[in-house]
Amino acid sequence: MSEQTTGVVLRCRPLTETSLIVEWLTPDLGRLATVAKGARRPKSPFVGKLDLFYLADFSFQRSRRSQLHTLSEVNLRQPHSALRRELACLQQASYCAALVEVATEPESPLPGVFRLMCDLLQTLTQRPPQIQTIFAFELRLLDELGLGPDLQATGLSPGARQVLRMVRQLEWSSLAQLRPSPQQTDEINRFLRHFLAFHLGRVPASREAAVGT
Numbered sequence: 001m002s003e004q005t006t007g008v009v010l011r012c013r014p015l016t017e018t019s020l021i022v023e024w025l026t027p028d029l030g031r032l033a034t035v036a037k038g039a040r041r042p043k044s045p046f047v048g049k050l051d052l053f054y055l056a057d058f059s060f061q062r063s064r065r066s067q068l069h070t071l072s073e074v075n076l077r078q079p080h081s082a083l084r085r086e087l088a089c090l091q092q093a094s095y096c097a098a099l100v101e102v103a104t105e106p107e108s109p110l111p112g113v114f115r116l117m118c119d120l121l122q123t124l125t126q127r128p129p130q131i132q133t134i135f136a137f138e139l140r141l142l143d144e145l146g147l148g149p150d151l152q153a154t155g156l157s158p159g160a161r162q163v164l165r166m167v168r169q170l171e172w173s174s175l176a177q178l179r180p181s182p183q184q185t186d187e188i189n190r191f192l193r194h195f196l197a198f199h200l201g202r203v204p205a206s207r208e209a210a211v212g213t
Contacts, residue, residue, distance in 0.1 A: 002072055004059045005029055008117055009052055010097045014040065022050055022071060024058070025097075027114035031106045034060050034071040049074040053083055053093055053121055067106055082125035089124040095210035096120055096137050102200050103145060112144040123172040131185060131211050132175045136167045138192050143168070147199045160187045 007024030010031070015021045020039040024032045039046040049056060055078040061070040083089045100117060104110060120137050127133075142148045148168075151161045163180045170178070180188065189211055196203045 002059050002061055003029075004057065005032075006055070006057050006077070007032065008114070008121065009050060009054045009056070010101065012050060012052060020046075020050060021068070023101075025100060025110065025114055025117055027111040028109055030108040030110045031101065031104055032060075032069065033067055033106070034058075034069045036071040036074075039071075046071070046074055049076045051079065052090075053080045053097075054078070055080070055118065055121075080121050080125050083121070086129065088129040091206065091209045092129050092134060093121060093124055095134070095204055095206040098204035098206055099138070099141065099196075099200075102202060102204060103141060110144075113141065116140055116144060119172055123175075127173075127176060130176060131189070132167055132178050132180070133172075134207075134210050135164070135188055135192060136170075136172070136175055138196060139164065139168050142195070142199070149195055154191065156191055157184070157187060160184045160191070164188060 005026045005028055007026040009022055010025050011021075011023040013021050015035060018038050018040045020036045022034050022036050022039075024034065026032055036046050036050055038044045039050055054076060057075045057077060059072040061072055063069050083093055096117065100113060104113065116137065120133070123133060139148065151164055154161065156164070159181070163178060163184055166178055167175065193203060193207065
């Protein structure tokens, strides 16, 4: 029986000379892995529809034996093409995708995390990459998972705590208005890195490039 949903491509990798494994983030089915058979052939119906951070409606046949399902059809909604024109944007999106993979279990509904990833991608296609974008994604992901820090109980300085409160509350379009000092930025960066490592077990190595922008 065919199932349908909407998803963002988190990862694409070759399976055979002609096929791809495509990993999606969906609102109703969580992280989902599919095989796109024949996707690497020039005349495949999947050509131009499968790449990193593409948003698409898709259908698939569920496997009874594994968590690797068969992709049937893809209707592309948003390729987020602007990400490919700015390396720093691509680095930030890639880190956030990797963080979602570390923080979540496969095939568990994640509507809030899906919205968060879509908001991030939309922000990165519209504005220059900034470190507070990463801080906002990390903090809001932790909040979605029920792991958000009690800022008042941390050892952060009052100024750094206030910046993080604003990061937590502001619309994505307003994050660029924040002007933390270099000292506050470094303090927040270290705090979030250690907090993520403690609660998730590890932090993707790509974080260094993402915050280095």
